[in-house]
Amino acid sequence: MLYKLNLSKIQEQLDMLRVCYSMASGLQLGSQGTMERFAVERAAHLAVECMIDVGNTIIDDFIMRDPGGYLDIVDIMEDEQVIQSSVGSVWKQWILLRDRLVRHYTAVQASELAVFTEQCEMMIQFDHQVQTFLQAEREKGNIE
Template identity: 30%
Template sequence: MYYVNVQDIRLRLDAIPDLAEALDKLSADWNGSTLQGLAQERLLHLAIETVTDVGSCLIDGYIMRDASSYSDIIEIIGGEQVLDAELAERLKALTALRRPLVQEYYSWPRGERHPYTPELAGWLRRFSEQVEAYLKKEQ
């Protein structure tokens, strides 16, 4: 019997609509200002933390193999068919941004819109839908 903390997962998934809305607006109104650059950094970071936190909850709850890194979290839940292969690959690439965002923030190109920014809202929405479908299937 598995103990999956669905409440913790849903708390994190409930943050996705706000993140997606902010990403859509930021992308549509992009002008390269410092404020927008900082907002973009935070949104990218929150997206990474959201998907990896949910992934960790799933891994722990369903006793999947232990993850060794942020990208490994996505690889595991992709391999367990929580996510489709295309989305798993995109989110795995997203997690590679964590280190530069968190540890090398001083050299992040704030004036440039990151290529993931216009697409990320859709990725997050798909992530939420696929996690919910997996939870429903497994309960």
């Protein structure tokens, strides 16, 4: 089956994910000030949004099953072998962190943000795995 993917949209989202990685990997939590904390919070929030958007685009364009929520997007991406479960498990933790950053932002602890910065290499793994999946689909002739 030939799928029409919005590859430029996916690439734009992955480009922003790389920006989030650059920010998160360059910031050290500990003796950070308010600006650094805000930067880490924004990088974490945006990284999750980018990953969700990439997941939604792939799920929609490849006509995969409909997700019931953000965590289901991860399950679908794992089931369809777009990403590995090691990436999926970290992504699920980040989705929960995103919820706290959006809904319970006054309760987010520095330790939660530190875990995000320690795991930020996962963004590069996600990017690579998505690119590998898309290349394989291209080689199969499944993408216009």
